Amino acid sequence: MTVGSPALPPAARRILRHDRGELARTISAVENHDPRVLPTIRALYPHTGHALVVGIAGPLGVGKSSLINVILEHLRSLGKTVGVIGVDPSSPFSGGSVLGDRIRIDRPSKDDGVYFRSMASRGHAGGIAATTREVSRLLDAFGFNVVLVETVGSGQVDVEIRQVASTSVVVLVPHLGDEVQSLKAGLFEIADVFCVNKADLPGADGAARYLQEMAGLALRADGWRPKVVQASAVARSGIAQLWDAIEAHEAHLDSTGQRASAQRARLKAEIVELAREALVERWSDRLSRNAELGRLLDQVESRQVDPHTAADRLLRKLGSP
Amino acid sequence: MGRKKVETPVRVLIAKPGLDGHDRGAKIVARALRDAGMEVIYAGLRQTPEEIVQSARDEDVDLIGLSILSGAHMVLFPKVLKLLKSARGRSIPVFAGGIIPDEDARRLKRLGVKAIFGPGASLEEIILTARRIARPRA
Ligand SMILES: Nc1nc2c(ncn2[C@@H]2O[C@H](COP(=O)(O)OP(=O)(O)OP(=O)(O)O)[C@@H](O)[C@H]2O)c(=O)[nH]1
Numbered sequence: 010m011t012v013g014s015p016a017l018p019p020a021a022r023r024i025l026r027h028d029r030g031e032l033a034r035t036i037s038a039v040e041n042h043d044p045r046v047l048p049t050i051r052a053l054y055p056h057t058g059h060a061l062v063v064g065i066a067g068p069l070g071v072g073k074s075s076l077i078n079v080i081l082e083h084l085r086s087l088g089k090t091v092g093v094i095g096v097d098p099s100s101p102f103s104g105g106s107v108l109g110d111r112i113r114i115d116r117p118s119k120d121d122g123v124y125f126r127s128m129a130s131r132g133h134a135g136g137i138a139a140t141t142r143e144v145s146r147l148l149d150a151f152g153f154n155v156v157l158v159e160t161v162g163s164g165q166v167d168v169e170i171r172q173v174a175s176t177s178v179v180v181l182v183p184h185l186g187d188e189v190q191s192l193k194a195g196l197f198e199i200a201d202v203f204c205v206n207k208a209d210l211p212g213a214d215g216a217a218r219y220l221q222e223m224a225g226l227a228l229r230a231d232g233w234r235p236k237v238v239q240a241s242a243v244a245r246s247g248i249a250q251l252w253d254a255i256e257a258h259e260a261h262l263d264s265t266g267q268r269a270s271a272q273r274a275r276l277k278a279e280i281v282e283l284a285r286e287a288l289v290e291r292w293s294d295r296l297s298r299n300a301e302l303g304r305l306l307d308q309v310e311s312r313q314v315d316p317h318t319a320a321d322r323l324l325r326k327l328g329s330p
Numbered sequence: 331m332g333r334k335k336v337e338t339p340v341r342v343l344i345a346k347p348g349l350d351g352h353d354r355g356a357k358i359v360a361r362a363l364r365d366a367g368m369e370v371i372y373a374g375l376r377q378t379p380e381e382i383v384q385s386a387r388d389e390d391v392d393l394i395g396l397s398i399l400s401g402a403h404m405v406l407f408p409k410v411l412k413l414l415k416s417a418r419g420r421s422i423p424v425f426a427g428g429i430i431p432d433e434d435a436r437r438l439k440r441l442g443v444k445a446i447f448g449p450g451a452s453l454e455e456i457i458l459t460a461r462r463i464a465r466p467r468a
């Protein structure tokens with residue numbers, strides 16, 4: 010399919026022609042699970058797979074957005090265009106959110122080569138929103154060379170970024186003893202690169218040395234030894250080194266053939282997840298509307314039948330999938 | 331995506347054009363709108379009209395709230411409204427907060443500012459108005 014192909018839905022055609030307004034509206038439709046966006050998403054999929062997607066994770070306030078701001082400068086000086094997704098948590102009480110990542114970013118409203126989009130997690134756990142991957146694909150299809158995804162930045166490690174990004178950076182700060190403790194296991198599986206930010210403050214050397222040691226001990230199945238870099242978003246130092254470390258991991262993915270296998274694993278997980286969601290949706294309706302449910306409920310209530318047996322019977326009644 | 335359409339939160343851009351350095355009021359409004367279930371993109375201080383309009387479009391917001399104390403409102407607001415009009419697509423409603431004399435407030439409303447809140451406005455009032463004037467999702 011080419012850009013001018015009449016078979017493409019108009020919105021898809023406009024996105025491939027770099028229409029930012031259409032991109033912005035399509036992202037909203039994806040976030041809102043608007044079914045009308047599906048033809049666009051489907052038509053754009055063959056146009057994806059070109060962008061380098063990098064995750065920027067790490068605890069609250071370590072400087073993820075500030076780093077992205079200086080990474081943007083670096084990438085723009087290399088002539089690369091960049092789409093950024095900044096994810097922040099939604100309030101479990103109101104469902105609302107204050108999306109504050111954009112405030113750290115100088116460029117997006119002045120530079121055509123940069124697009125920044127704030128996303129609320131909308132109740133999804135794991136550090137990103139349920140639709141972040143799909144939004145990242147839209148930025149890819151639009152033609153951005155690099156897509157940066159800033160995770161929520163909870164106390165825990167934002168594991169799900171690995172489903173979206175081919176390289177993930179975990180940002181930490183000097184005096185991170187407690188933080189590393191609280192992040193615990195998993196940290197070294199998620200971080201392809203550690204960035205000790207705020208290296209303008211004392212203690213960065215020690216923190217980097219500690220992480221280096223830990224990274225040396227971590228045995229990863231992919232044979233990659235996480236790189237450790239120091240940077241300061243405020244002093245604008247260490248940014249080229251940070252980007253080089255990211256590219257070194259990308260080169261490792263290529264030279265070992267792991268890019269293809271990792272991609273395949275991600276896509277498999279995605280397909281299974283989408284099918285599971287559809288299945289659950291289809292069946293939960295049928296289950297809760299089934300006439301047998303009332304009878305079983307009576308028996309469970311009077312303790313003649315236990316809930317597990319009741320669930321089995323209900324499934325058998327429906328001729329479970 | 332195949333899932334049922336869920337209720338979609340209103341997206342609001344809160345920004346502070348002009349040169350004054352306080353954003354306490356803007357932050358309080360941002361938090362109140364969050365607590366009312368809205369997604370508030372906080373763009374922060376010293377935003378030019380061009381930046382505000384570009385951010386609003388990129389973030390595809392349903393509403394823009396601008397806070398200003400510096401007295402430059404009669405220059406900045408008309409500029410924002412003009413830029414919004416020249417943009418393609420449905421226009422995004424704007425409300426304002428800050429110290430704005432009555433005469434100016436009347437002129438701004440005539441130019442298209444949907445609501446103006448002085449320092450005495452209650453958060454409830456702001457929330458209700460925001461809900462009412464926000465651009466409905468198609
Ligand atoms: N000293 C110093 N301060 C920094 C540096 N980078 C960021 N900060 C400050 O750290 C604070 C948080 O920065 P952000 O960039 O918002 O951090 P974040 O990780 O994106 O925060 P969340 O998105 O809220 O998790 C701000 O006050 C920054 O000015 C740095 O390199 N050195």
Ligand SMILES: [Mg+2]
Binds near residue numbers: 074075110
């Ligand atoms: Mg941030």
